Amino acid sequence: MIRLSREGRSMMKSEISLTVNGTEHELAVEPRMLLVTALREELGYTGTNIGCDTARCGACTVRVDGKAIKSCMRFAVQADGSEIETVEGLSEDGGLSPLQENFKEHHGLQCGYCTPGMLMTADTFLEDANDPSREEIREAIEGNLCRCTGYHNIIDAIEDTANQVGDGR
Numbered sequence: 001m002i003r004l005s006r007e008g009r010s011m012m013k014s015e016i017s018l019t020v021n022g023t024e025h026e027l028a029v030e031p032r033m034l035l036v037t038a039l040r041e042e043l044g045y046t047g048t049n050i051g052c053d054t055a056r057c058g059a060c061t062v063r064v065d066g067k068a069i070k071s072c073m074r075f076a077v078q079a080d081g082s083e084i085e086t087v088e089g090l091s092e093d094g095g096l097s098p099l100q101e102n103f104k105e106h107h108g109l110q111c112g113y114c115t116p117g118m119l120m121t122a123d124t125f126l127e128d129a130n131d132p133s134r135e136e137i138r139e140a141i142e143g144n145l146c147r148c149t150g151y152h153n154i155i156d157a158i159e160d161t162a163n164q165v166g167d168g169r
């Protein structure tokens with residue numbers, strides 16, 4: 001078994017740049033580091049959760065260059081140069097966004113573990129959705145699992161947000 005020295009391991013790191021919620025970060029990561037790990041452990045964006053680590057639960061969903069993705073399925077080096085939005089960036093003024101307010105109003109969460117990913121998926125869906133049906137909302141969040149709520153209140157929260165704001169957000 002070949003063991004690399006600490007120096008050897010650090011030599012294997014790649015310098016990347018990630019812009020997260022509008023702030024640019026330069027960091028050195030090993031090629032195998034997942035994007036979710038870089039966000040949480042290297043940059044401190046711990047709002048993004050890790051559930052399954054195998055692309056099933058959606059707890060790690062973030063927006064990369066405008067598209068909601070599961071950040072456990074992308075290496076950090078693959079996101080080099082990308083614009084990333086995490087749940088911490090949903091609200092610009094430090095309060096709750098309309099979608100977050102509606103999750104609160106409708107009790108769209110219990111333990112809250114799925115919530116950051118659910119919010120990022122729903123927020124991205126609502127950017128383009130035009131008066132979505134409940135069925136369309138269900139399809140939009142099908143990649144995000146929630147073991148607590150039974151989904152009804154989550155659907156209510158997303159539906160109300162779509163109805164309240166002209167462009168869906």
Ligand code: FES
Nearest residue numbers: 051052053058072
């Ligand atoms: S942790 Fe990424 S999909 Fe579950």
Ligand code: FES
Nearest residue numbers: 110114146147148
């Ligand atoms: S609120 Fe607990 S997993 Fe969704």
